[in-house]
Amino acid sequence: MTVDTAVESPSLPHPGRTPASMIERMTLILDTFDGPAPMRTLVEVAERTGLPRSSVHRIIDQMIRLRWLAHAPGGYRLGTRALELGGLAIEHNEIRDVMGPLLxxxxxxxxxxxxxxxxxxxxxxxxDKAVGRGADFLPTRLGGRLPAHCTAVGKALLATLSPGVVELAFPARLPRRTPQTIGSRAALHRELDLVRGHRGVAIDRAESLADVVCVAVPIRAGGHGGIAALSLSGRVGGENRPAASELARILVEAADEAVCAVNTALRRR
Structure with missing residues (x-):
């Protein structure tokens, strides 16, 4: 998995501009459920987002089906999926502490x-990131980000989600970083089906950087889907590197070990 440090996170729409993408609209709607009020009416959500009421109603219906929101007396509240993911953010530091030696x-x-x-x-x-002696230099850093569809870590984690969530999170056409990058949501769905059929093992075939390959697997712990993913990356044609099948075996074993360690750490909380 590789990360270009120059890539910035997508920003929310500027005031006065109607957000074009579904993910922007979903984010605006979720952001209305801040502060002390746990419930919002359809009218309140429409007023706070500036979106047409008919659009808000249609998107909320989809978000309820996917558990991002739920019905409440007189309106809507955050759903169980949003609450689960909020809890996972608290766990990230603990996961990093547990996983450091394994990396x-x-x-x-x-x-x-x-x-x-x-x-x-x-x-x-x-x-987190670990670099062994003699390892290739890769332009990655802690806190770095990259679109999930072109990394092994991203695909390993997306494969733990339902296809409906992926459908809402990505546009029909996906940005390409190299000629190998997956360019459409339909192709991404097919790739994730393959990942699910191979014990969650995902491969980045020079899709993020033209000369870098990567293998990743998800870590399933704490009663959630994929809370994180482990990956091994290197330059194309690197010497004395294990084959992809051997890297997959090593990572699957490491992920199994990580599940035990992470679950133990979470139970101590």
Whole structure:
């Protein structure tokens, strides 16, 4: 998984501009459920977002079906999916503490760069990185982000979500970073089906940077889907590098070990 530090997070719409994408509209609607009021009416959501009431009603119906929102007496409230993900944000630091030694062990065994990443909307956020002696230089950093559809970590985590969530989170056409980048939502769905059929193992085939390949697997712990993902990255044609199948085996074993460690840490909270 690679991250271009020059990539910025997508900003919310400027005042006076109608947001074009579904993810922008969903974000605006979720942002109305801030402050002490746990419930909002349809009229309140429309007024606070500036979106047409008919559009708000249609989007809310979809968000209720996907558990981002739920019905409340006289209006709507945050759904269980939003509350679950909010709880996961608190867990990120604990996950990083638990996973640090495992990342360094992966570097030692493979001579590659190891990353620990989480999904933040349609992006991947790097929460830890380890570089072994002699490993390739990669332009990645803690806190770096990249669109999830073109990284192994992103695809490993997206494959743990329902297709309906992916459908809402991504536009029909996806931005390309290299000639190998997945360019459409339909192709992304097909790729995620393949990932699900291979124990969650995802591969970045020079899709993020033209000369970098990566293998990743999700970590399923704490009663959630994929709370984070482990990856190993290196330059194309690197010497003495394990084959992709061997990297997948190493990562699956590491993820199984990580589940036990993370679940133990979460139970101590």
């Amino acid at each position: 360094h062990e992966l570097c030692r065994r493979t001579g590659m760069v190891a990353h620990l990443g989480v999904l933040d909307g349609p992006e991947v956020l790097v929460i």
